Structures are given as structure tokens and as C-alpha cells.
Amino acid sequence: MVEERALTVVEAMTLARRALESVTVRVVGEVSEFNDKPGYKAAYFTVCDENASMPCMMWRDAYLASGVDLRCGVLVELSGSFSAYVPKGRMQFMVKRLALAGEGMLRMQVADLARKLESEGLMRAERKRALPAYPARIAVVTSPRGKAVHDVIRTLRRRYPLAELLVAGVAVEGTDAPRAIVEGLEAAAGASPDVILLVRGGGSYEDLMPFNHELVARAVASSPVPVVTGIGHEPDTSIADMVADLRASTPTAAAEAVAPSIEELRQRLVSITRLLGRALSHTVQSYEHRLRLVARRPVLCDPAVLTGPAWQRIDMVALDLARAIPLRLSRDAQRLAYLRERLVRVGPRVHERAAERVAREGGRLMDLSPNAILGRGYALCLAEDGRVVVRSPDQVRTGEPVQVRVAGGRIGCIVETTDTEA
Amino acid sequence: MVEDTMALPDDLAFGEALAELEAIVAALEGGQLELEESLTRYERGVALLQSLQSKLTDAQQRVTMLIGELGEDEAAE
Numbered sequence: 001m002v003e004e005r006a007l008t009v010v011e012a013m014t015l016a017r018r019a020l021e022s023v024t025v026r027v028v029g030e031v032s033e034f035n036d037k038p039g040y041k042a043a044y045f046t047v048c049d050e051n052a053s054m055p056c057m058m059w060r061d062a063y064l065a066s067g068v069d070l071r072c073g074v075l076v077e078l079s080g081s082f083s084a085y086v087p088k089g090r091m092q093f094m095v096k097r098l099a100l101a102g103e104g105m106l107r108m109q110v111a112d113l114a115r116k117l118e119s120e121g122l123m124r125a126e127r128k129r130a131l132p133a134y135p136a137r138i139a140v141v142t143s144p145r146g147k148a149v150h151d152v153i154r155t156l157r158r159r160y161p162l163a164e165l166l167v168a169g170v171a172v173e174g175t176d177a178p179r180a181i182v183e184g185l186e187a188a189a190g191a192s193p194d195v196i197l198l199v200r201g202g203g204s205y206e207d208l209m210p211f212n213h214e215l216v217a218r219a220v221a222s223s224p225v226p227v228v229t230g231i232g233h234e235p236d237t238s239i240a241d242m243v244a245d246l247r248a249s250t251p252t253a254a255a256e257a258v259a260p261s262i263e264e265l266r267q268r269l270v271s272i273t274r275l276l277g278r279a280l281s282h283t284v285q286s287y288e289h290r291l292r293l294v295a296r297r298p299v300l301c302d303p304a305v306l307t308g309p310a311w312q313r314i315d316m317v318a319l320d321l322a323r324a325i326p327l328r329l330s331r332d333a334q335r336l337a338y339l340r341e342r343l344v345r346v347g348p349r350v351h352e353r354a355a356e357r358v359a360r361e362g363g364r365l366m367d368l369s370p371n372a373i374l375g376r377g378y379a380l381c382l383a384e385d386g387r388v389v390v391r392s393p394d395q396v397r398t399g400e401p402v403q404v405r406v407a408g409g410r411i412g413c414i415v416e417t418t419d420t421e422a
Numbered sequence: 423m424v425e426d427t428m429a430l431p432d433d434l435a436f437g438e439a440l441a442e443l444e445a446i447v448a449a450l451e452g453g454q455l456e457l458e459e460s461l462t463r464y465e466r467g468v469a470l471l472q473s474l475q476s477k478l479t480d481a482q483q484r485v486t487m488l489i490g491e492l493g494e495d496e497a498a499e
Contacts, residue, residue, distance in 0.1 A: 134437030145493030153485060154495075161481040162436055169490025187488045262478060268440075269475055272447055276467045279450030283460040286453060 013086040020082035020091065027078045027093070028101050029054065034070050036063070045070055047078065047093075056080075058095035066098040068108075077101040103205045110212045114239055117214075122221040122243045129226040129245045131258055132194040137164045138258055139188035139225070140197045141181060144169025148201040148230075148251040155252050160259030166191050172200045177210035182219040189225050195258045196223060198240060199230040199251035211238035220244050230254025374407040381405075393418035428466065431473030443470040 007015070029047030036043045043063040045056050056078060058066075068076065080096040100108045117123060138156065142149045149167060156165060168184035171177050181198070188196045198220065200211065210216060211231050217239040220227050226245040230253055231238050241247040248254035294300065374380065381390040382403045390396055396415045404411040431439055446467040450460060485492070 132437065134435065134440065136435050136437075139488070143493075144487070144490040149492065150495040153483070157483040161483040162477060163483075165483060165485045166488050167485060167490075167492065168488040169492065184489055191488055262481070265440075266478055269471060269478070272443060273471055275447045276443075276450065276464065276471065279447055280460060280464040283450055283453060283455065283457065287457045287460075 009089075010086060013084055013089055016091075017084040017086060020084055021094075022081070024081045025079070027054065029076065029078070031070055031072050031074045031076055034072055036060075036070070043070065047076060054093050055090070056093045056095050058098060062096065063098065068098050068100055070098075074100060075102040075104040077105075106205060106209060106212075110209075110239060113212065113214055113217070114242060117217055117221070117239065117243060122217070127221075127245075131226050131228065131246060134260060135160075135163050135194035135258060137166060137191070137193040138195055138197065139166040139168065139191055139193035140199065141168045141170060141184035141188050142197070142199045142251070143172045143201075146201055148199045151201075151251045152197060152199060152230075152255040155255035156259055159256065159261045161262065163194075163259060166193055172210060173203070173207055174210075178213035178215045181210055181213075181216050185216075185219045185223060185227070189223055193225055196225050196227045197230065197251075197254050197258060198227055198244065199254050200232065201251060202233040208232050208238055211240040213239075216240050217243050228254045228258055230257075371407070374405060377407070379404050379406045386410075393420045431470045434470075434473075436474065436477055439470050439474055443467055443474065446470070 027047065029049055031045055032048045032053060033046040034043075035045065040060065042057045042059050045058075047054050047056055058080075063070075068074075070076070077099045078093065078095045078097070080094045082091060083094045084091050099105065114123075121127070140149065140152050142152070144167065149169070153165060153167075156163060166188065168187045170180040170184035172181065185196065185198065198211075200208070208231060211229075220229070220240050221243040228246045228248060229238070229241045229244040230248040230251040231241055233250060237247070246254075246257055248257045382388060382405060383390060383395065384401045384403065386403050388395070390402060396402060396418065398415050398418060400415050402413050402415060404413050434442070446463045449455060449463060450467070455463065
């Protein structure tokens with residue numbers, strides 16, 4: 001056996017490196033340390049399982065190209081080969097390809113779906129519908145077994161027993177779960193509730209995967225009835241949560257979110273009762289006050305004020321009337337009396353005047369009488385019969401008797417001659 | 423009359439009745455109503471209030487299964 005020359009350290013390490021680099025493997029492990037400083041040419045991290053740990057390096061460009069966001073605790077699948085860093089004598093795994101594994105892979109798929117649905121606008125805030133304040137019917141889509149459904153029932157019984165609860169009990173785990181959940185949502189919507197609760201108790205990330213399923217997400221987003229989710233525990237967020245109208249952290253929180261508290265309602269009714277009474281009595285009081293003000297006005301205090309003027313006018317007219325009738329009568333009587341008096345007084349005077357006149361006219365009559373003329377010495381010649389006045393010599397013949405009247409009496413004469421004057 | 427078309431308080435959903443009641447309180451508090459109208463609304467308000475209170479008092483949870491059968495309540499044991 002020829003004893004070979006001893007190697008230098010660098011020779012030994014180079015030998016080891018060559019040997020390591022000939023082994024290409026795929027490894028799954030959890031990231032336990034991660035160091036990615038911007039200045040470095042490579043990302044350095046350690047993957048481990050319960051029994052071993054393995055230092056890794058990946059050229060920075062390759063790491064960025066992988067699209068994986070390395071963090072401690074993430075399960076990754078690596079492929080590459082071992083190597084040695086000769087200057088430090090340290091073994092390391094040179095990562096060629098990097099991908100999330102197991103839950104990590106699931107998370108990446110979920111993230112992809114989330115991005116897709118988000119780009120479709122299914123997570124926009126304006127799509128979120130308001131929940132009815134007082135739901136009469138609440139549908140619950142969840143497993144019929146387990147804690148979640150009972151948490152919801154108990155919470156709603158305590159808070160808001162007014163609402164009718166419709167439960168669609170469906171499988172929420174396993175490969176059939178997405179389809180079952182979609183059917184449950186459809187059955188729930190078909191019962192025309194005011195709101196739908198989609199809930200499930202806590203579980204591993206994989207347990208919650210049906211709520212990250214695209215079918216379920218689309219069914220939630222397109223539900224005709226607002227959907228409230230309460231899936232898992234506080235930090236768990238599924239895609240169903242993201243597209244729901246409201247996301248609550250747990251089933252109990254979801255039940256609390258959809259219904260008001262009956263205690264608050266009772267107190268509200270008590271305060272409304274008080275407000276209602278106060279409002280009415282306030283209204284009545286204000287009308288009473290107005291009424292009192294009006295009632296104090298004289299027109300209403302003393303009815304006579306209203307009718308008074310009318311009565312007064314009637315009285316006045318009556319008085320006038322009463323006064324007017326006798327006055328008129330007495331005035332008439334007076335006038336009558338006066339007239340009579342005048343008449344009486346005037347009577348004798350009329351007589352006197354008439355007598356005077358008669359006397360005067362009589363005098364004139366006397367003047368006109370032939371006797372008066374005869375008195376002045378004239379004579380009147382009448383025919384023999386004493387009736388016809390002889391005015392012309394032609395009326396008588398010689399020898400014919402005529403009467404001549406003079407003032408003192410008659411003279412019988414005989415015509416001796418007649419001589420007609422020219 | 424408006425009154426004739428009004429639904430009986432018991433026929434209204436809880437939220438509808440409560441909303442109407444609150445509107446009545448607001449209208450009465452506004453003090454712009456005629457006295458008769460105030461009294462009519464008040465009566466309606468009292469009827470709504472009684473209906474709501476009895477709904478709260480008599481409320482008993484009803485649970486209907488659309489799909490499946492309800493399992494045991496683990497927490498109740």
C-alpha cells in the first residue's frame with residue numbers, strides 16, 4: 001500500500017466539494033433561519049426538520065425568480081446539490097429551484113386565487129351589502145356537528161330569539177366539502193332569509209381549505225342574500241371571508257354581527273316609551289297653552305262680547321222702532337189737530353171773505369143792474385108785452401102802445417111818431 | 423284616510439314596526455302635528471310599542487334544518 005502524500009487543506013476541501021456537488025436531490029423542509037440582505041449576492045437560509053438542519057444558499061436572481069417569499073416556518077421544497085464553501089470548510093446546499101410545499105404551497109395557491117378574484121372586483125368594498133338591522137330569518141351554512149353550529153344557535157337564542165334560524169348542515173371538510181358548501185349556500189338562499197351565516201370552527205390551514213375554494217368563493221360572492229362569514233379563529237382569513245359581505249372572526253362573532261341584542265332592544269323600547277309619552281304630553285301641553293292663551297281672549301271669556309254688539313244693534317233698532325211709531329203717530333195727530341185748528345180758524349174767515357166778496361160782487365151786480373142805470377135818469381122802452389126791449393124805431397108802429405120803464409116805475413105810452421136816425 | 427291602509431302592528435316585521443315607531447316619536451317630537459294627528463300617531467305608536475314588546479317577551483327561538491340533522495351540542499354537556 002503506497003502511502004499517498006498528505007493533502008493540503010484546500011485540496012481536501014476541494015475534493016469534498018466535488019464529491020458533494022455530484023449529488024443532486026430534492027429536499028422538503030421548514031425554513032428556520034432566513035437571511036436576505038440586499039447587498040448579498042445570495043439568499044442564505046436554513047431548512048430543518050425534527051432531527052436535522054441544513055444550511056442553504058440560493059443565488060439572489062434565482063431566488064427572486066422563484067416568486068417565493070421565504071419566511072421562517074414556511075415549508076419549502078428545494079432542489080439542487082450539496083456543496084462546500086472551501087475557505088470556511090462549511091457544507092451547504094446550493095438551491096437551484098425553490099417552491100412552497102404542503103401548506104406553503106396551499107397558501108400560494110390561495111394567494112393566486114385571491115389575486116384573481118380581487119382583479120375581478122369581487123372583494124371591492126362597494127360590493128359589500130349592508131346587513132338588515134332586524135333579520136327575521138337567519139340561515140346558517142355549517143357543519144351540523146361540532147361546536148360552531150351550536151355557538152351560533154346559542155348566541156342567537158340569547159341575543160335575538162325573534163329570528164327564525166334555518167340551518168343547512170353540510171360537510172365542511174374533505175374533498176366534497178366545497179360542493180357541499182355551495183349546495184348549502186344555495187339551499188339557504190332558496191329559503192329567502194335576510195342574511196346567511198357561513199361558519200366553521202377552528203382547524204388547521206388545510207382544514208379550512210374548502211373555504212378557499214374557488215367554487216365556494218364564487219357562490220358567496222354571487223349570493224342573492226348578504227353573507228357573513230365566521231371561519232376558524234381570529235387570524236385565519238379565507239377567500240370566502242374576503243368576498244363575503246361581512247367577515248367575522250369566529251362563528252360566535254358572526255352570530256353577534258347579524259343580530260341586535262334583545263336586551264338593547266328592550267332598553268330601546270323602554271326609552272321609546274318614555275319619549276313617546278313625553279312627546280305627546282309636550283304636544284298636548286303646547287296645544288293647551290295655546291288654548292289657554294286663546295281662551296283668555298275676551299271673545300271666549302264672555303260670550304256676550306260676541307253676541308253683544310248684535311244684540312245691542314237689535315236693541316237700538318227696537319228702540320228706534322218703538323220710538324218711531326208713536327212719534328210718527330203723535331206727529332200725525334198733532335198735525336191733524338193743527339190742521340183742524342187751522343180749518344176751524346179758517347172756516348169763519350172763509351165765510352167772512354165769501355160774504356165780503358158776495359157783498360162786493362153784489363155791489364158790482366147792482367151797478368150792472370138796469371135799475372141802477374135807470375136811477376141815473378135813463379129810461380127803458382119795452383114792447384107792449386113788457387118783455388122785448390125796443391132798440392130801434394123800426395120795432396114799433398105809430399099808435400102802438402109801449403111801456404117805458406124809469407127808475408120810479410112804468411109809464412104806459414103810445415107811439416106818435418117814429419123817426420129813424422141815420 | 424291613511425289609517426285605513428296601515429298594517430296591523432303584529433303583521434309588520436320587527437324592524438319595520440320599530441322604524442315606524444321611531445318615525446312617530448320623531449314626528450311627535452317635531453311638534454308640527456295637529457292635535458288630532460298627534461293623538462292618532464300616539465295611539466299608533468302605543469300599538470306598535472305593545473306589539474314590539476310582546477314580540478320581545480314571547481320570542482322563542484325556532485330552528486329549522488334545511489339540510490342534514492343537528493348533532494349534539496358538545497358544549498352543553
